[in-house]
Amino acid sequence: MLSVPAWSASEIADLLASAENNRTSNPTLTQQNLQSIEARLAELTPEQHARYVFISAYSSAFSGKLDKAIVLAESITTTPFVDTRVKANLLLANMNESIKDFRKAYSYLYEALKDSHHLKDNAILNNIYTVAAQLHISAGAYEKAYEFARTMESIATTERHLCISQSQQLHALIGLKNSYDPTSFQSAFAHCEAANERLMALALYVFTADIELKRDPAALLQRMQDILPELEKIGFQFTILKARYYRGLALLQLQRLSEAKQALQQVFSQAEQLQDHDIANKAVLHLAELAEQAGPQPQAVLLYKQHIAALNQHLSEYKERSIAYHLAQANYMENQNKLLLLQQQNAVLQLEAELKKQELWWTVLAGTAFICLLLAVLGLLQRKQRQLFLLANTDGLTGCLNxxxxxxxxxxxxxxxxxxxxxxxxxxxxxxxxxxxxxxxxxxxxxxxxxxxxxxxxxxxxxxxxxxxxxxxxxxxxxxxxxxxxxxxxxxxxxxxxxxxxxxxxxxxxxxxxxxxxxxxxxxxxxxxxxxxxxxxxxxxxxxxxxxxxxxxxxx
Ligand SMILES: Nc1nc2c(ncn2[C@@H]2O[C@H](COP(=O)(O)OP(=O)(O)OP(=O)(O)O)[C@@H](O)[C@H]2O)c(=O)[nH]1
Missing domain, CATH: 3.30.70.270 (Reverse transcriptase/Diguanylate cyclase domain)
Known part of the structure; x- marks a missing residue:
């Protein structure tokens, strides 16, 4: 019988590294690497096996086979190897976000966040903050998104990480304040250019388009027309759609009505295809208003109906996303706050015991008037106790333990x-x-x-x-x-x-x-x-x- 010579450990390690490093830039090479490894699965260590499953999941996701990718990634969410576990959770968060299963998306993100303190690899930590900021921006939780992006910037060691963290800060701040500071824009843009992340650099113009539309619609129109050919070449459909939408709005603002109508019709049908219900409902509302201006007619009624349908879809998606986000966050906070909760329960028990000792309960029975008094005393006691507890246990300046x-x-x-x-x-x-x-x-x-x-x-x-x-x-x-x-x-x-x-x-x-x-x-x-x-x-x-x-x- 012909025996197959065993591989050296470094050969397997090299193949895995090549498969992982090329997974986005050269997916075909990754596929070949994975096939070579598949023939020798028995020779992999458990850690290498988990990594192999993760790369296979990523590669399936990359080629659009989301069902297979999800099954593979889910199989390693409890692996003891923290780096791979975090990567699998982040991949699942992204995939579930794209198929709009928000509950899963947020719960996988929070699983990754729980692991963030055990990570040694700065690049993976950066990935966690990238996905965390992105998902919080999508949920409208801009303050938290901003915090994640700031933390990422504080540990960023590459131009790419600075580009992502500053872009996300800008995006979150626009969500919070509806304005932006041009120097932050320039800084984010420069880092994205230095990192050769052209898509992210161009996306900055789209993030700020709402504000530019009010300031100078003619300049915005020019800007969108300038960047669209390049965006179309890169091919990321969601950003292209938004740039086309703002081009339509700028035309509308400039009273170039027939061009605006044509542009917004195209945006509406693409948004429907991409299931971007937010852009779909906004675009069709403008079309309905345009049709109405032209005089009362069945076309306007039809468009308003389409607007209502798209708005409903957007709202139910937004509701679903908000519920999912708050559930996942509540779950996470519950874990974080367990100790605090126990301390508070303890304080309440002590207070109850003291009240019993002083036989205040008898006073309660004395009448409704007394109940009011007792409630006031209770509040005071609780406040005093809290103040005393804080005074004795925390540092007055910083609020942390003394x-x-x-x-x-x-x-x-x-x-x-x-x-x-x-x-x-x-x-x-x-x-x-x-x-x-x-x-x-x-x-x-x-x-x-x-x-x-x-x-x-x-x-x-x-x-x-x-x-x-x-x-x-x-x-x-x-x-x-x-x-x-x-x-x-x-x-x-x-x-x-x-x-x-x-x-x-x-x-x-x-x-x-x-x-x-x-x-x-x-x-x-x-x-x-x-x-x-x-x-x-x-x-x-x-x-x-x-x-x-x-x-x-x-x-x-
Ligand atoms: N503003 C402020 N200063 C404080 C506080 N507590 C201590 N300090 C100051 O902290 C300084 C500590 O100085 P040093 O012990 O000489 O140490 P250092 O200058 O940090 O130098 P190294 O520790 O050797 O790096 C002193 O000037 C204190 O007055 C505080 O609550 N607030």
Missing amino acids: RRRFSELAQQWLSQHPQQNVALLLFDIDLFKNINDRYGHSAGDAVLKALVSRLQQLLPPQGWFARLGGEEFAIWLGGASLTEAALLAEQCRLALCNAPLQWQQQQISISASFGVVAGPAPAELETLLQSADQLLYQAKTAGRNCCISKPLQRVE
Whole structure:
């Protein structure tokens, strides 16, 4: 019998890399690579197998076989290999968005977001934020979309990522404010050009067309006519449709009615084909108005009916999308807020016990008047208790945990998880005294607050963030490995030094030094604090703006 020689590990790795890297630029080569691998599936490691399934799913999606692509991608959404799992979830989010199954689209996106803290690969993290911002823009959740795009910009390392993040920020801000700042436009445009992302650069003209239409319809008409041939060459139908729509609106505004009518008729029928119900309903409304201006006639009635049908479709799609988005977000928030909820339930229980002790319930029975009084007392007590709790446990300036509460929670965690791994990040703003001296103490305060709100977004669900005093902060990661903790420290460091903080029209650049320690949970919190503090000191003496990580040495 003829035996087939086994492949070397590097051959398989090369084929997988080639299949993945060429999946958009050279799909035929990807197909060939996949076929070669298919003959040797048994020789793949489990991780390589998951990657092979992902690339096959992507390749099927690329060639329009969405049903097959969905089945393949769904089969790896629970794979233990986080990079591939995230890619599969993002692909599913995109595919379900395109087939308008919004519930699935958003729930896959939020699955990917849950994994974002475990990622080591910056490019995949960027992909998460790209899809997250895009889907939030589509759901009209512009503030969240803007936040995602800003976070992406803070970790962006390539022109392409800067192009995407700045384009999405512009898109979200237009949704929020219905205006835009020309310098942001120019910056996004320049990054898209530098990244050779011509479609995204041209799409910026389409994002801003609504505003330009009011300002200068003749200039908008010229602009749309200039970019349409190039867009048509690239062939992305949804952007072409929007550019044609704005061309029609500009003609209408300029009273070139018969050209406008012809253009909008073409837009309406293409929008129907593409199932873009929003553009369809807007285009046909203008056609109906045009027909009505020409005098009462059956044509106008027919067009208004078509408008109503398209508007209904748009509204039910929008409703479906909003429900899906809010459901997925609620689910995600529920996980994030479980700890907070438990604390609040605890506070209510304590209050009830106290009320019982003081026999206030007897007073309740004394009459309706007394009930009102009791309700007022209850409200007051709750407020007082909340104030006391906040005063005792949080830092008054930044609102994050204070040293006392941090130590309490950390010590509690250590005694409840003696067998588990734990990580501690200790960091300190570099040369903070100079910031106070140069911009004043209130600028220093604003920097501390901005730092907390920026870094809290990067915190995984199991982490706690605390201000230990002055400009020194700590992050506790129960159950985390040294690699995970070091990655988070690096992400935090980059988030601080890559984008200056805004204070009263001034840009304040800051950086911080990090000491990171992780290992099996010691009995005492002090052991972790001392080790992390030594590493932080080393980071300072090594020149600042860096992270030094080491495993915790066990002291018996
Ligand atoms: N604005 C403001 N400043 C604070 C606060 N707490 C501490 N500081 C200031 O933080 C500065 C800390 O300075 P240093 O300990 O010399 O350290 P540094 O300038 O950050 O230098 P390195 O840590 O060595 O990089 C002091 O000037 C404190 O006054 C605060 O709540 N608000």
